[in-house]
Amino acid sequence: MIEIRRVSKSFQGEKAVDGLSLTVHKGAIYGLLGSNGAGKTTLLKTLAGIYRPEEGTVKIGGQPVFESTQVKQRVIFMPDSPYFFPQASLKSMAAYYRSIYPGWSDKRYKELGSAFRLDTGRKLSRFSKGMQRQAAFWLALSCTPDVLIMDEPIDGLDPVMRRQIKNLLFQEVAQRELTVLISSHNLREIEDLCDHVGIMHDGRMLVEKDLDDLKADTHKVQVAFRDERHASALESKLQILHQEHRGSVNLYIVKGDRERISQAVHVYEPYVFDLLPLTLEEIFIYEMGDAGYDAQPILL
Numbered sequence: 313m314i315e316i317r318r319v320s321k322s323f324q325g326e327k328a329v330d331g332l333s334l335t336v337h338k339g340a341i342y343g344l345l346g347s348n349g350a351g352k353t354t355l356l357k358t359l360a361g362i363y364r365p366e367e368g369t370v371k372i373g374g375q376p377v378f379e380s381t382q383v384k385q386r387v388i389f390m391p392d393s394p395y396f397f398p399q400a401s402l403k404s405m406a407a408y409y410r411s412i413y414p415g416w417s418d419k420r421y422k423e424l425g426s427a428f429r430l431d432t433g434r435k436l437s438r439f440s441k442g443m444q445r446q447a448a449f450w451l452a453l454s455c456t457p458d459v460l461i462m463d464e465p466i467d468g469l470d471p472v473m474r475r476q477i478k479n480l481l482f483q484e485v486a487q488r489e490l491t492v493l494i495s496s497h498n499l500r501e502i503e504d505l506c507d508h509v510g511i512m513h514d515g516r517m518l519v520e521k522d523l524d525d526l527k528a529d530t531h532k533v534q535v536a537f538r539d540e541r542h543a544s545a546l547e548s549k550l551q552i553l554h555q556e557h558r559g560s561v562n563l564y565i566v567k568g569d570r571e572r573i574s575q576a577v578h579v580y581e582p583y584v585f586d587l588l589p590l591t592l593e594e595i596f597i598y599e600m601g602d603a604g605y606d607a608q609p610i611l612l
């Protein structure tokens with residue numbers, strides 16, 4: 313289990329992560345979303361033991377990460393641009409990883425060869441961006457880590473390879489209870505992959521939930537009433553994240569239980585009423601709007 317408690321980290325006196333707490337259970341796939349500069353990379357690097365938290369604690373399996381080489385050897389951090397030694401090939405990087413990570417498995421490395429089909433003797437610097445990503449995944453999974461931390465991992469991968477990597481991750485989670493943390497702006501990928509999501513803004517966690525609960529908790533409501541006063545009466549009863557009026561139809565993004573929203577609306581006898589689920593992208597945009605990070609109305 314990953315336990316992050318009231319962690320802060322600053323750069324030049326500015327807090328990049330500000331008193332943030334987060335728990336990720338073993339075998340979970342956790343998606344970290346957030347605005348640009350929200351502090352996601354800083355948080356992930358603190359979790360990987362690259363940064364020491366200035367305040368608070370970061371523990372994996374009950375052990376503080378920064379201080380423990382043993383824990384760090386069981387954690388792989390994949391940065392947004394893969395790093396390999398100059399002149400290195402997959403073969404030589406594999407030899408390096410084997411010497412650093414006690415969990416390295418030659419058997420797994422061989423098995424994964426059929427998934428990635430990259431030339432292990434060729435210089436990695438000559439690989440395309442997507443091929444370099446594949447190489448980074450191949451090396452990371454061959455280390456059989458307990459925790460895999462990935463910063464924008466899907467960028468540059470073709471759809472077949474994305475599917476391939478998704479399947480490999482699901483397999484590792486199911487068979488070995490690998491714990492995965494992914495930071496991404498690609499909300500479709502997160503929606504597909506993750507069971508939990510957290511949305512960060514200004515160094516803090518805005519929302520943190522089971523993805524299914526998060527979706528069950530935010531809805532798009534379209535209503536029209538014969539008497540407009542009913543709309544304002546209804547608005548005072550709902551927790552509205554966003555609203556738009558289009559002619560006689562009122563559109564609301566509402567937080568709360570579906571049944572209770574439905575009951576509240578029916579009291580005012582609408583002649584139009586639709587209660588629709590939101591995509592993760594819509595939830596993200598409205599949560600951000602609620603936090604004062606506004607976008608222009610985007611509902612079509």
Ligand SMILES: Nc1ncnc2c1ncn2[C@@H]1O[C@H](COP(=O)(O)OP(=O)(O)OP(=O)(O)O)[C@@H](O)[C@H]1O
Nearest residue numbers: 323324327328346347348349350351352353354355
């Ligand atoms: N090495 C650094 N030196 C100085 N400031 C930094 C450093 N790394 C991050 N920051 C600052 O910390 C804040 C959080 O940055 P971070 O990279 O963690 O955000 P992020 O959520 O990953 O952003 P993005 O989605 O744009 O990648 C930003 O204000 C950034 O300028």
